[in-house]
Amino acid sequence: MSRVRVAVVSGAALAALAVAGVATLGLGGRDGDAAEPGRTGPAATVPVTRQTLVESVSAAGELGYGAATPLASTATGTVTWLPEPGATVRRGEALLRADETPVVLLYGALPMYRALAENAKGGDVEQLEKNLSALGYTGFTVDEEFSKATTAAVKRWQKELELPETGMVEKDRVVFAPGAVRIAERLVRVGASATGDVVSYTGSTRGVTVSTDASKAGWARKGTKVTVTLPDGKAVPGSVSAVADATQGAEGAEGGDSAGSTVEVSIAIADQKALGKLERGGVTVRYVAKERKDVLTVPVNALLALAEGGYGLEVVSDTGPRVVAVEVGLFAEGRVEVSGEGLGGGALVGVPE
Incomplete structure (x- = not known):
């Protein structure tokens, strides 16, 4: 008697049964013990395996450095130097020079919205002091108060930068960014005005951006582990670091519907x-x-495929072959999760050659 085997489409779901010209196998009551008369066993067998089954998508x-952000300089005068595109600028280094005076990168979330000098107080003072400390200037307490000791540290820093040792940090001499930046593009030429957007920059580390349909973005949670395959076939581990809010395409925006919405991961x-x-x-x-x-x-x-409906396995033992009804679960990587009465790891089941 011929055997009907399951055909799989896309490796993850059961899609069709090969039925033309073949008979369907019955269990004779689905008691799990009936053997087909005259059968001598399958042509080949494989063991039932206990494992973790993973469906990957x-x-x-x-790959890139992320979206570029324009850098606005408030310095007056003329641009006399700009870093080359692709250069990385780190804490304490110059982002540009205006009238040969450096505009320096420091790290922090607050913008440089005012000049800082002795007796100033606030979170921006603490942010400045953290940077001075990281650059090796000491002798003051890192807090929200610009003290005499802070003034002395600023003067030492200004001396090293070859600036007038005023002890005051002018608003247009510092730019704060979350970390080191990579210059993406020069937005002006040397000789142009130093006031306005002068360069654009990105973060200094490479990452990956995935645009995915919002309805299929359930996997995209911060910390989710992924594998990134490079063009040369090399696999590199990664993890989701951020998920942007869904943005709608033109159709979704006009119809007020979620069609066309995408998520940037x-x-x-x-x-x-x-x-x-x-x-x-x-x-x-x-x-x-999915994972089981x-x-x-x-x-x-x-x-x-069983005549009564559902699926079975041809289990081979010392007493001969028998068909056992099974429940199926996850399909992944050419394998399927199964469970059935008396079925255990190591049991041999028939497969076509």
């Missing part, structure tokens, strides 16, 4: 060296869509 991603790569010299380009991001731990699995083509 791939998405297209783009940012993925951090901790091991920057693993990326080699690759700075930009298309990559593939794989994430776990410690389950019994068999190859999908071991499944039999």
Whole structure:
């Protein structure tokens, strides 16, 4: 008697049964013990395996440094120097020079919205003092008060920068950013006015951005582990670092519906060296869509379609082959989760050659 095997479409779901010209296998009451008369056993067997079954999904991603942000300088005068595109500027280094005077990068969330001098108080004072301390200037307490000791530290810093040692930090001499920046583009030429947007910058570390349909973005939670496959086939681990709010396409905006909504998912790569010299380009991001731990699995083509409905396995033992009805669960990577009475790890089941 011929055997009906399950055909799988897309590796994750049962889609069709090969029925033309073949008979359907019956259980004879589905008691799990009936053997087909005259059968001598399957042509080949494989063991039932206990494992964690994972269904992975791939998405297209783009490697880069993220969106560029314009840098607005409030310095007066003429631009006399700008860093080259691709250069990384770190704490204490110049982002530009105006009339040969440096505009310096420091780290922090607050913008430089006022001049800071002795007796000033506030979170911006503490932010400045944290930077001075990180640059190696000491002798003051890092707090929200600009003290005489802070003034002395500022003067030492100004001396090193070859600036007038006033002890006051002028508003247009400092730019705060969250961390080191990478220059994306020069927005003006040397010789132009130093007031306005002079360069654009990104973060200094490479990451991956994935644009995905909002209805399929359930996996995108901060901390979710992913695998990034580079153009050369190398796999690099990553994790979701941020998920932007959904944005609607033109259709969704006009119809007030979620159609066309997309979510921007940012993925951090901790091991920057693993990326080699690759700075930009298309990559593939794989994430776990479903996972079933410690389950019994068999190859999908071991499944039999039963005349009574459902599926079974041809279990081979010392007493001969028998068909056992099974419940199926997750399909992934050519295997399927199964459970059935008396079915255990290591049991042999029939498969086509």
